[in-house]
Amino acid sequence: xxxxxxxxxxxxxxxxxxxxxxxxxxxxxxxxxxxxxxxxxxxxxxxxxxxxxxxxxxxxxxxxxxxxxxxxxxxxxxxxxxxxxxxxxxxxxxxxxxxxxxxxxxxxxxxxxxxxxxxxxxxxxxxxxxxxxxxxxxxxxxxxxxxxxxxxxxxxxxxxxxxxxxxxxxxxxxxxxxxxxxxxxxxxxxxxxxxxxxxxxxxxxxxxxxxxxxxxxxxxxxxxxxxxxxxxxxxxxxxxxxxxxxxxxxxxxxxxxxxxxxxxxxxxxxxxxxxxxxxxxxxxxxxxxxxxxxxxxxxxxxxxxxxxxxxxxxxxxxxxxxxx
Numbered sequence: 001x002x003x004x005x006x007x008x009x010x011x012x013x014x015x016x017x018x019x020x021x022x023x024x025x026x027x028x029x030x031x032x033x034x035x036x037x038x039x040x041x042x043x044x045x046x047x048x049x050x051x052x053x054x055x056x057x058x059x060x061x062x063x064x065x066x067x068x069x070x071x072x073x074x075x076x077x078x079x080x081x082x083x084x085x086x087x088x089x090x091x092x093x094x095x096x097x098x099x100x101x102x103x104x105x106x107x108x109x110x111x112x113x114x115x116x117x118x119x120x121x122x123x124x125x126x127x128x129x130x131x132x133x134x135x136x137x138x139x140x141x142x143x144x145x146x147x148x149x150x151x152x153x154x155x156x157x158x159x160x161x162x163x164x165x166x167x168x169x170x171x172x173x174x175x176x177x178x179x180x181x182x183x184x185x186x187x188x189x190x191x192x193x194x195x196x197x198x199x200x201x202x203x204x205x206x207x208x209x210x211x212x213x214x215x216x217x218x219x220x221x222x223x224x225x226x227x228x229x230x231x232x233x234x235x236x237x238x239x240x241x242x243x244x245x246x247x248x249x250x251x252x253x254x255x256x257x258x259x260x261x262x263x264x265x266x267x268x269x270x271x272x273x274x275x276x277x278x279x280x281x282x283x284x285x286x287x288x289x290x291x292x293x294x295x296x297x298x299x300x301x302x303x304x305x306x307x308x309x310x311x312x313x314x315x316x317x318x319x320x321x322x323x324x
Contacts, residue, residue: 046297053091053109053292054301061113061288062316065307069284073310076115076283077261078232085112111290116304117283118232119220120240122195124277125153126161126224128168134277142240145247146214152206159204160195164224195221197322222285229283230268230275231261241275284309285319300324 068082091107120142124135131154140153198216201207218237228237239250249270262268263281284307291300304319 046294047299050292050294050297050299053107053294054290054299057109057111057290057292058288058303058305058318058321061111061286061290061303062305062318064113065286065305065316066314069307069310069314069316072282075261075263075281076117076229076231078115078118079258082113082286083115086110107292107294109290109292111288114287114289115229115232115283116220116222116285116287117226117229117280118234118237119218120228120237121222121226122156122160122201122219123221123224123226125157126164128164130165131157131161137243138240138277142218142237145236145239146218148211148214149206152204152211155206156201156204163195197221220287226285227278227280229281230279231257231281232283241277241279242270242273243276245270283307 064082068076068080072080086109088108088110091109120139122139125132125139136153136157139157140150143153144150195201198212198219198221200221201212201215202209218234228241230238230241233241235247235250235254238253239245239247253270260267261281265274268275268279286305286307288303288305289300290303292298301321301323303321305316306319308315
């Protein structure tokens with residue numbers, strides 16, 4: 001009788017321990033799920049706040065470009081106020097809410113504005129009737145200046161021309177980067193792909209990832225007809241605009257324009273020759289790079305901002321925004 005009683009007590013103790021363990025496990029699981037949900041909501045809040053901060057930064061950049069457009073209607077200089085980078089700035093230095101609520105609000109913002117027209121516009125490689133031979137030569141010289149294969153200029157131009165021909169056949173519908181923006185043709189499929197960014201050049205036979213990375217800071221996709229601004233173009237792009245200019249000679253021109261920017265065709269000459277293709281001296285397309293860090297969240301974006309012709313007005317608007 002005593003042995004049976006001891007066994008029953010032992011089973012009861014084990015059962016109690018198992019039930020206690022099960023209850024603790026269930027409670028811990030509930031707390032863990034609740035913590036996951038809380039952390040997920042916090043992450044959503046942080047990402048939403050970073051986007052609002054970036055929206056404010058973009059509005060700030062647009063305001064700067066509007067003011068620069070009013071002050072400089074004929075020339076866009078590479079050393080303008082708009083080109084001054086914003087170093088990483090702590091936002092909590094400007095927020096009264098932290099001092100009121102004693103919060104830890106670790107937030108920083110940095111960014112810079114770049115002249116998009118300082119880069120070569122790939123859309124200009126094609127015209128309504130096909131490849132633009134003079135632009136192909138310019139792009140070929142740019143490839144050579146960057147120590148890339150100059151022979152890639154024609155395949156890229158042909159791909160752009162085929163895509164634009166198809167687009168015009170579809171009624172010239174705007175694909176998102178401006179009226180008449182062309183595309184590239186996917187090798188093998190023969191189906192034109194929209195040329196929206198430099199990475200799309202990978203669809204052209206012979207273009208590698210290394211080529212794209214080298215071209216990234218020297219080319220861009222803008223509406224057809226948007227020209228290079230010689231007042232902001234880098235030496236490699238500037239040299240490509242002339243038939244027989246070296247990069248070192250272009251660098252001397254870049255140094256010269258720091259004190260005397262160009263404002264008309266009579267000023268920008270090399271050995272008595274004009275640029276091989278039309279150029280401009282004022283820009284209306286700008287790239288805005290912004291980076292926000294808010295506690296453990298970080299977000300970097302690039303945006304293309306377009307500005308009205310000063311003869312029409314001073315409005316600015318975002319064409320596209322890309323998150324990295």
